[in-house]
Amino acid sequence: MKDRDTEGLQALLKEEIHSETATIAWTELQRFFAAGKAIYVSPDLDLIDAAVQISNDNSDAIRQWMNHGKLAHVSDDQARYWIDTDATVWAVVVKPWVLVQDFKENSS
Secondary structure, eight states: OOOHHHHHHHHHHHHHHHTTTEEEGGGGGGHHHHHTEEEEEEETTHHHHHHHHTTTTTTHHHHHHHHTTTTEEEEEHHHHHHHTTTTTEEEEEEEEEEEEEHHHHHOO
């Protein structure tokens, strides 16, 4: 019964996180980038799954993604590129972070 309860809670969390995602102009997220709170999620990862794992503090998955460059603070170069291209990103807040993924990469 406990496993089913856990699965149900995880499904609810995933649904809640999905409902809180948005496409947004990168320029709207500059203050989070400036504060070091913007986290890049590789297009190889599902943004919602990454948010769930961060919410659950799954340090093993997070560490593995970071080691493979799939999850990292948004770099200065990435931020500059998104500004230069007037990029729209897919984003979700997992306090204190804002997870962002290039919307164009994700929609192709």
